[in-house]
Amino acid sequence: xxxxxxxxxxxxxxxxxxxxxxxxxMPPEKAVPAGIRKVFAKHTExxxxxxxxxxxDVWPNPWKSASYRRGALVLSALILAGTGAAFFLREIGVxxxxxxxxxxxxxxxxxxxxxxxxxxxxxxxxxxxxxxxxILFNGLFLVWWERKIxxxxxxxxxxxxxxxxxxxxxxxxxxxxxxxxxDAAPKxxxxxxxxxxxxxxxxxxxxxxxxxxWGRDLEAANLDAGVLYIFAWxxxxxxxxxxxxxxxxxxxxxxxGLRSAAQFVSYELPRSFSLVPLIAIAGSLSLTxxxxxxxxxxxxxxxxxxxxxxxxxxxxxxxFLIASVAETNRTPFxxxxxxxxxxxxxxxxxxxxxxxxxxxxxxxxxxxxxxxxTTFFMGGGAAPLPFLSVLPSWFWFLGKTLFFMFCxxxxxxxxxxxxxxxxxxxxxKFLLPWSFVNIVLALPYIYLWKx
Amino acid sequence: xxxTHSSSLKTDxxxxxxxxxxPSTHGVLRLGITLDGEVIVKAEPDVGYLHRGTEKLCExxxxxxxxxxTDRWDYVSAMTNNLVFCLAAEKLMGLEIPxxxxxxxxxxxxxxxxxxxxxxxxxxxxxxxAFTPFLHAFREREMVLDLFEMVCGARMTYNYIRxxxxxxxAPPGWADKTSEFLKYxxxxxxxxxxxxxxxxxxxxxxxxxxxxxAEQALDWGLSGPNLRGSGVSYDVRKTFPxxxxxxxDFKVCVGEAGSCWDRYYVRMREMAESVKIVEQCLAALxxxxxxxxxxxxxxxxxxxxxxxxxxxxxxxxxxxxxxxxTSCPYRLHVRAPSYINLAILQxxxxxxxxxxxxxxxxxxxxxxxxxxx
Numbered sequence: 001x002x003x004x005x006x007x008x009x010x011x012x013x014x015x016x017x018x019x020x021x022x023x024x025x026m027p028p029e030k031a032v033p034a035g036i037r038k039v040f041a042k043h044t045e046x047x048x049x050x051x052x053x054x055x056x057d058v059w060p061n062p063w064k065s066a067s068y069r070r071g072a073l074v075l076s077a078l079i080l081a082g083t084g085a086a087f088f089l090r091e092i093g094v095x096x097x098x099x100x101x102x103x104x105x106x107x108x109x110x111x112x113x114x115x116x117x118x119x120x121x122x123x124x125x126x127x128x129x130x131x132x133x134x135i136l137f138n139g140l141f142l143v144w145w146e147r148k149i150x151x152x153x154x155x156x157x158x159x160x161x162x163x164x165x166x167x168x169x170x171x172x173x174x175x176x177x178x179x180x181x182x183d184a185a186p187k188x189x190x191x192x193x194x195x196x197x198x199x200x201x202x203x204x205x206x207x208x209x210x211x212x213x214w215g216r217d218l219e220a221a222n223l224d225a226g227v228l229y230i231f232a233w234x235x236x237x238x239x240x241x242x243x244x245x246x247x248x249x250x251x252x253x254x255x256x257g258l259r260s261a262a263q264f265v266s267y268e269l270p271r272s273f274s275l276v277p278l279i280a281i282a283g284s285l286s287l288t289x290x291x292x293x294x295x296x297x298x299x300x301x302x303x304x305x306x307x308x309x310x311x312x313x314x315x316x317x318x319x320f321l322i323a324s325v326a327e328t329n330r331t332p333f334x335x336x337x338x339x340x341x342x343x344x345x346x347x348x349x350x351x352x353x354x355x356x357x358x359x360x361x362x363x364x365x366x367x368x369x370x371x372x373x374t375t376f377f378m379g380g381g382a383a384p385l386p387f388l389s390v391l392p393s394w395f396w397f398l399g400k401t402l403f404f405m406f407c408x409x410x411x412x413x414x415x416x417x418x419x420x421x422x423x424x425x426x427x428x429k430f431l432l433p434w435s436f437v438n439i440v441l442a443l444p445y446i447y448l449w450k451x
Numbered sequence: 452x453x454x455t456h457s458s459s460l461k462t463d464x465x466x467x468x469x470x471x472x473x474p475s476t477h478g479v480l481r482l483g484i485t486l487d488g489e490v491i492v493k494a495e496p497d498v499g500y501l502h503r504g505t506e507k508l509c510e511x512x513x514x515x516x517x518x519x520x521t522d523r524w525d526y527v528s529a530m531t532n533n534l535v536f537c538l539a540a541e542k543l544m545g546l547e548i549p550x551x552x553x554x555x556x557x558x559x560x561x562x563x564x565x566x567x568x569x570x571x572x573x574x575x576x577x578x579x580x581a582f583t584p585f586l587h588a589f590r591e592r593e594m595v596l597d598l599f600e601m602v603c604g605a606r607m608t609y610n611y612i613r614x615x616x617x618x619x620x621a622p623p624g625w626a627d628k629t630s631e632f633l634k635y636x637x638x639x640x641x642x643x644x645x646x647x648x649x650x651x652x653x654x655x656x657x658x659x660x661x662x663x664x665a666e667q668a669l670d671w672g673l674s675g676p677n678l679r680g681s682g683v684s685y686d687v688r689k690t691f692p693x694x695x696x697x698x699x700d701f702k703v704c705v706g707e708a709g710s711c712w713d714r715y716y717v718r719m720r721e722m723a724e725s726v727k728i729v730e731q732c733l734a735a736l737x738x739x740x741x742x743x744x745x746x747x748x749x750x751x752x753x754x755x756x757x758x759x760x761x762x763x764x765x766x767x768x769x770x771x772x773x774x775x776x777t778s779c780p781y782r783l784h785v786r787a788p789s790y791i792n793l794a795i796l797q798x799x800x801x802x803x804x805x806x807x808x809x810x811x812x813x814x815x816x817x818x819x820x821x822x823x824x
Contacts, residue, residue: 154586251467255489255805331580332652342805416652417580419806420489 086395093217093394127220131209138367139360142405143171149406150413181352186249189349193247198350198357200240204233205364212371213288215381215394226287227279230372231272234327237361238264241346244358248349256345259420263326263333266427271323273435274316277442278306278376291380303384307377312445315438317377319431324369325411326423329362332415333423370404371397464492471500475578475809478819482796484808491808494800496793501823509783514540514614514750517780522608524785525821528567528764530559530599533612538693538759539772540614543752549740552616553695558732559602559611560761561725562629565636566595567764568718568725571816575715576647578813579656584647591639594632601625614750616742626733633726640723648719657711661799661811664709671795674788675766676721677815680706680714687762698735701728711814718816749778765789765816789821 062068100123107119144159148166151158163169185194211226213219223229238261245257279285282293296304306313326333334345342348347358374380378400381393388396418426465486470476479500485493505524509517517540521532534556541548548556573588596606602625603611603618611618647653663673668681678685686703688696704720706713754776760769766788775781792815800808 150582154583155590156586251465331582334580413583414646415581416576416647416650416656417806418652419656419804421804422655 083391083395086391089392091216091392093215097217131220132206135206135209135364135367136360139363140171140175142363142366144168146409149409153413175356178356179353183352183354185351186349188249190247190249193243195354197240197244197247198354200243201237201361202357204236205361205368207233208368211287213291213375213380215392215397218394219288222286222288225285227275227285231268235264235268244350245346250349252342253346253348256342256348260329260346262420262424266424267323267326270319270427270431270435271327273432274319274323274438275376276439277312277316277445280442280446287375291375294379295382297386301385303379303382305377305379305382309445312438312442313377315434315441319435319438320376321373322431324373325408328365328369328408330366330408331412332418334417366405366408367401370401370408373404374400475812477574477817480817480819480822486805489804491800491803491805494797494808496796498790498793498822501819503824505824506783506785509780511779513778514780517783518613519610522610523820524787524824525763525765525789525818526607527570527818528563529607529609530563530612531761531763531768533609534560535759535761535763535768535770537612537614538761539757539770542757542759543755543772543774544614544750546615546743546746548743549616550737551739552741554732554736555617555621555741556612557694557696557699558729559599561728562595562598564725564764565722566592568722571718572643575813578809579653581647581653584643587643587646591636598625598629598632601628613742615746616740620741626736629729630733633730637723637726640719643719648716654712657715657810657814659710660807661711661803661814662709663795663799667795667798668709671798672791673766673795674791675763676717677714677766677792679704680717681709682707687760687767691760693759693761699728699731711810714814751776751778760786763788765818765821766792785824787821787824789817793817793822
């Protein structure tokens with residue numbers, strides 16, 4: 001009270017030349033972070049044009065962009081380097097055969113106590129390891145490639161950070177992540193079958209690679225019944241998928257598993273039957289012999305690939321290609337894992353490494369299908385023109401396989417998905433009858449003109 | 452249909468709980484589905500997982516504040532929500548809207564229709580299993596959102612259309628940028644047709660699937676592209692013109708068979724019509740005010756009621772607004788097209804297969820924010 005009663009002190013004669021800003025307000029340059037200030041400046045300047053690039057700005061001529069030109073340059077340099085390396089490496093089947101000889105002679109000379117088959121066993125083991133690693137590294141590469149290709153088809157960039165150059169290590173990083181992930185699965189699962197299923201899916205595809213001729217004298221084993229062998233083993237994978245669907249204790253998984261059983265079993269038929277003309281013409285079931293049969297040229301320049309056999313070759317090729325896409329379980333035939341309907345299909349309840357084995361298998365099947373397409377229809381390692389056979393056969397095989405793998409990716413990112421009943425209709429009412437017709441059409445080639 | 456399924460071979464029926472977490476329910480819709488093999492015997496849509504009580508929220512907010520709430524209903528075409536609320540409230544208050552504001556409103560709504568249909572196009576592609584159209588659609592949708600950002604700073608919940616006009620005038624350069632977009636977008640519409648609309652697999656999946664007859668559509672109260680896909684030419688913009696739609700030249704796109712593909716293609720053609728409308732708006736954009744004179748800071752309209760409806764991206768979007776003379780609405784009811792369109796699923800899905808169900812659900816194009824409000 002006493003304080004209130006005291007009169008206020010007389011106002012000081014205010015000189016106040018410049019009014020000082022209040023102490024608690026910082027000048028705007030310091031108070032506002034740079035990003036917000038930029039937006040604010042945009043508003044205050046009265047123009048609010050978007051500062052990100054629109055497609056209309058960048059698309060008319062991509063060659064005007066420096067990064068596009070640089071990318072094209074790097075890519076052509078890589079292809080050139082690969083070609084050069086292939087030219088100097090020559091056929092690697094020859095030195096490998098020499099290596100095997102050396103191994104045998106070494107065992108005979110230095111290790112008399114080991115039995116004579118041991119050296120061959122070591123050699124077979126080494127080949128199996130090489131094939132296994134081809135599949136594993138194919139998974140690493142193909143997933144990355146698919147991401148990049150799908151990204152560029154969808155005007156995105158895809159992975160660009162991991163591994164510095166265009167995200168090359170992205171899949172490796174993802175693989176490590178999947179390895180370290182917890183294996184989460186429903187409590188009601190049939191735990192033994194749930195673990196068995198991924199193995200049952202993966203092992204057949206691994207075995208399927210045995211008779212694949214990667215080049216001249218470059219197959220893991222030259223089996224007389226190679227075609228049958230591959231189809232027999234590949235047909236086993238569906239068992240794992242059905243098991244996965246069953247063991248997951250999930251209705252979506254079950255539906256996915258059963259769908260894929262129907263799909264696999266159906267598409268096996270046209271896939272096998274489409275090859276009957278080829279087998280009859282080549283007169284062998286061995287992949288090496290079939291590839292070898294297509295070497296050589298008509299009129300001295302036109303490759304004798306089965307793809308170019310009039311009518312029969314093309315029908316066979318189309319049926320086999322479609323059935324192969326269906327066998328790999330990828331769009332437009334990915335009804336078994338149809339995301340928009342069945343969440344993840346048969347692998348809904350899989351995670352971590354078990355899931356990634358399903359994933360790996362899918363890509364291994366893509367590689368297998370591409371290899372088979374190359375072997376059956378594009379002459380395996382045969383060069384497309386006579387003078388190009390300066391480059392080794394494995395180079396051509398790889399190139400053709402890569403081309404088909406690209407086609408698989410291309411299909412996936414272009415087409416919508418079939419419906420299960422239409423898919424089966426398409427198989428039974430279109431592909432299968434035509435593959436029979438094709439066998440009839442092939443008769444002249446077998447009996448009249450041996451091309 | 453279900454009759455063709457042999458009844459002599461009785462199998463166990465399976466109940467599948469589709470959603471609320473499922474990639475194709477476009478949010479948090481739950482469908483209780485009874486399956487016989489892969490054939491649907493019974494489908495029960497279950498809604499309410501995104502209910503936020505926005506109609507009730509409006510009863511305790513001033514009229515200006517309600518506009519913010521409207522953004523959250525159909526969040527992929529929020530401009531039309533803004534517009535319909537403002538139209539209803541302006542009827543109550545008797546406000547006269549300046550011409551420039553009207554043109555801007557219509558241009559924004561039509562751009563928003565493009566953005567919304569693009570989202571439909573993309574997600575429908577994913578439903579059918581084609582992933583690429585989705586990102587192609589989003590590339591163009593981003594450009595529309597850029598245009599919105601230039602005008603109001605927001606990309607999703609705009610709060611741009613206000614009582615009495617619009618929030619801000621179009622900044623310099625906006626009209627040019629919009630024409631640039633429209634020119635570019637017309638070429639892209641053809642590209643979408645090549646990529647998806649006439650793809651044989653896509654046609655096979657959608658052309659004879661999920662047919663809703665005109666009678667059925669009217670019985671269930673469908674509206675918007677779903678109704679027009681069944682061949683009924685009803686468009687609020689033509690039938691009950693609001694704002695400046697009577698001055699604009701555009702067609703009502705109508706489908707033929709009422710199949711999924713018809714509903715899909717009605718939307719694709721509507722985008723072309725929207726392009727035409729925006730072009731006309733830009734050409735005829737008058738100068739002048741963007742906000743009516745004398746809009747109260749705290750409006751207290753006289754007691755009364757008003758109903759306004761507009762052609763939203765999903766159908767006939769209406770608002771019934773009752774005022775008791777206070778500063779807040781007494782009652783607000785939304786006629787949400789998504790909610791009403793959704794109801795037909797229980798009839799349309801029976802007899803279809805699981806894959807068809809996704810095609811039908813996608814073609815109805817619901818936004819759960821609007822269904823549940």
